[in-house]
Amino acid sequence: MLKDPNLLVGYDSSDDAAVYRLSESQAIIQTLDFFPPMVEDPYLFGQIAATNALSDVWAMGGEVLTAMNIVAYPDRQDLSALGEILRGGAEKVQEAGGILCGGHSIHDPIPKYGLSVTGLVHPDRIFTNNAVEAGDVLMLTKPLGSGIISTAYSAGETTEEAFLQAVRSMTTLNKYASDLFRTATVHACTDITGFGLAGHLLEMLGERFGAVLEKRRLPILPEARRCAQEFLVTAGGQKNRNVFSGHITFAPKDFVIEELMFDPQTSGGLLYAMPEDAWRSIEAQAVHLPFVPALIGRVVEQFSQEASRIVVI
Template sequence: MVNTVDFITPPVDDPYWFGQISAANSISDVYSMGGKPVTALNLVMFPSRHLDMGYLKEILRGGHDKVQEAGACLVGGHSVDDEEPKYGLCVNGVVHPDRIITNAGARPGDALILTKPIGSGVLFNAVRSGKFPYPELEREVLPSIAALNGPAMEAALRFELHACTDLTGFGILGHLLEMAQGADARIRVRYRELPFYPGALEMYRKGETTGSNRPNRAMVARCELDMRCALNGAEEELLYDPQTSGGLLLALPASQADELLAELHAGGVKAARLIGEVVSGAVGIEVV
């Protein structure tokens, strides 16, 4: 059995999108371990005296639909009154004990594949501040954020997958650092191969940021970070952008990477990219 729990505040005002995104975010932890979600429990915090209960109904409908899409059963939950809405899931899944995937098994010679774009954190904040139009976010970004990581992991498990993690609040460099530490190796990431959501770079250029960028930068600064490519400030900030329901970061033998990429693209995971590799050396990250 694998068990996980997660909940978030609303990244967008639309309650149905909020429910879908939060559920996909919660379920992703089971997928990242190679597991299959089986049951889920709702975790609800809601200001019932300040918001219409119809808002809550739509949050729960979004979560229910995403749990069903994952092939799991929503079997109950718990709610409390709170000052602001929060929603998530406790997810229970199964995985063969010999096939549990962690973020610590990458090996020198592995290729690294990322399955979703980066930049959701700054875009959510930019919508709130009026710098980015919500209709564009809904059209170009939210479907990817709310997408389950199940199809990507199902494809990856057909290969010699050594390590996996799902991108969340630490940003791409934070999660690469965890993978490098787990492998006791060095990770080389090719900046120009990283997929970014449309508009994310522009928002950093306009001065938008998130509350997580600075602590994420401080966390990565404690390791050996070798910036070998010339990036401006906005381009660099994208490396620390916190993700909600981010993609999977997959490590597998380089000889299998192209075939996995082809399967991911054929299976609808169109944003998947080969972004770097694991190399021998002192624990750290090279951005080239």
């Protein structure tokens, strides 16, 4: 594989996007994401898919520049639904401050939608997902539980109000949190998506560090707690549990918190690792964000390879 010193972040680091240096003061961020519908309303699906795809640019500390549609759609299905998907996506790109400049479509029996997104960042101000330091506080910018609620709603097991709370989270751009956190010292950042809080935090910690989380501080969508209590859980959450549970200790055990940490999030929040004094410097402004960030725990030195990498107390 050809090595290029200007490729600052590539596929080898399991990060949220690729970053390529153009000059001493400018680097380009490239990312893409698309998936099938998780909601029935095509307009909301377009908004959620676009919000999710755009998020990786902010996770890297950048700003959105352009976006292109990625579309898979049945060749005999009503095109009005596709128009609503594209309308929802275009509105979110515009809200992000980006320019929608085209795309590509194919026929597929299962509809899918997302974006290929380009962003810009200063080469010295990139947020990677693997540069945490001992003592960092962990800040989460959106509540957990969108996966559980969406699944329960599709099965008729939760209310319209609960579903709309989840939709509000899934359609809130991470831009607003990013704009604030970029003004402070940040050591690492990622967005919480398919691997859930547990999986993405483990990626951030690597082999050297651990984390202690306080379950009372975890932001949770209100109805998500009830859904977990009634075992209305997701298949993706059980896959995450199987993969990641061996690295986490819950003291004491708490099934509801476990499910919410393993729950895959669609268009989840940003998870920041930063010095506590850096967080305190922006804390007053953070109350004006769509969701107030939660200090959920701290990064600690990993004492041994046998110890759990995350402890939830």
